[in-house]
Amino acid sequence: MARYDYDLFTIGAGSGGVRASRLAAGFGARVAVAEDRDLGGTCVNVGCIPKKLMVYASHVREELEDAEAGFGWTIGERHFDWGRFIEKKDAEIRRLNGVYERLLHAAGVEILAGRARVVDPHTVEVDGRRLTAAHVLVATGSRPFRPAIPGAEHGITSDEVFHLKQQPERVVIVGGGYIAVEFAGILTGMGSTVTQLYRGPMFLRGFDDTLRSGLADEMRKKGVDLRFVQDAVELCRREDGPLCVTLRDGSSLDCDEVLFATGRSPNTADLGLREAGVELDDAGAIRVDPFSRSSVDSIWAIGDVTNRINLTPVALHEGICLANTLFNDRPMQPDHSGVPSAVFSQPVIGTVGLTEAQARERCDEVLVYCSGFRPLKHTLTGRDEKSLMKVLVDAESDRVLGIHVLGPDAAEIVQGFAVALRCGVTKAQLDATIGIHPTAAEELVTLREPVGRDLED
Ligand code: NDP
Secondary structure (H helix, E strand, O other): OOOEEEEEEEEEHHHHHHHHHHHEEEEEEOEEEEEEOOOHHHHHOHHHHHHHHHHHHHHHHEEEEEEEEOOOOOOOOOOHHHHHHHHHHHHHHHHHHHHHHHHHHHHHEEEEEEEEOEEOEEEEEEEEEEEEEEEEEEEEEEEEEEOOOOOOOOOOOOHOOOOOOOOOOEEEEEOOOOOOOHHHHHHHHOOOOOOOOOOOOOOOOOOOHHHHHHHHHHHHHOOOOOEEEOOEEEEEEOOOOOOHHHHHHHHEEEEHHHHHHOOOOOOOOOOOOOOOOEEEEOOOOOOOOOOOOOOOOOEEEOOOHHHHOOOOHHHHHHHHHHHHHHHHOOOOOOOOOOEEEEEOOOEEEEEEEEHHHHHHHHHHEEEEEEEOOOOOOOHHOOOOEEEEEEEEEEEEOEEEEEEEOHHHHHHHHHHHHHHHHHHHHHHHHHOOOOOOOOOOHHHHOOOOOOOOOOOOO
């Protein structure tokens, strides 16, 4: 007779929780996962996947314009139907929910629909039912954070923007991170009028400065009203319908929706974690050791709830490591170094490794290779859009420290170069690689002369 009902009880069926559960079951563990919402978590339901589908939908506008301007096409009347698109998008998300369910079943993982709470280090409760497990995995993700300003309840977050019944004509986006810039591009492309407010002097803090300002220029050209050193201090609803946003400088703006894209908070409330002895940090995230173990030996945590690097592929990696550590006799610490990422802004940012500022802090001499050019396609369309590529090299060792790309396909390009960086690629090896012509990516293997000045000045 087993001592516990399960070997692993996972709370949360998002990217990390599902991957860890399936893999653990594959290693022979008896696994259950509890989820009180749709399977697949943020990424599948209100994150990466529907966001990328929206990017595709919004980008059609420029493709049609370009076809007419540069490639001899005559396009008839254009109209974007928000309702029709949302229906298609929702159908795809439902299909993916089903895929997740089938994958879990096929792996032999028991799915419990309901909210789970930790009762003690080996016991969880789901809708009044107590279950025991040798190990409990908390993979509950994060939720959008809304600043505490008067009238904040009138605004929406990324959880709601995917389900709006109507396309807002005028939108104010608050924030300057991934979600804010991505939705500024999406909604502008779909035809909304977008004002983006960012409290600091330049958005996308933490990204390479050349790309930050390059993206700001491109977004402005596409019609986004970007306002830096600006913020919303109060929201109210006017009697005749629109929202009124009071800005930090005392001016005000009327709009149909305010989207708060002001970060996310770990989902640790009402889970019984503190009572069970699980330590949380100041942001409410679960503190874990390098193996993702919490301060309680039998309780583990992965993904956004630990607030390490909050990206789906990182949560998947943490899940793989955990399942191997616990049930495959192969202890694995997740490796959080050199994680590439993309911002699906318009144009896209793809990035891996150090920014120029970080590289200069860590190395005596940094060689900066940079190229700015108009994509070939736009030589015919006349569109005023510029791509940027930047390669940072440690002068002493010739090692490539960082690669940053702004432009169409940047995410696809950087994924490949991220492998090279992981392998310790040198500038000489990039130079020895033959380019593929004509592509934008070939620039990265044909950058010959370092720029003689600090581009971030
Ligand atoms: P981010 O942490 O990326 O950005 C939050 C933004 O909101 C920052 O610009 C921040 O400013 C600003 N902000 C924070 N608090 C306030 C406040 N009280 N008032 C005004 N502004 C504020 O969060 P997001 O919500 O954009 O995204 C959450 C996370 O989800 C990302 O960090 C990322 O990990 C993940 N994600 C990844 C995507 C991808 O891979 N493409 C896409 C979307 C999300 P400041 O910089 O000054 O602190």
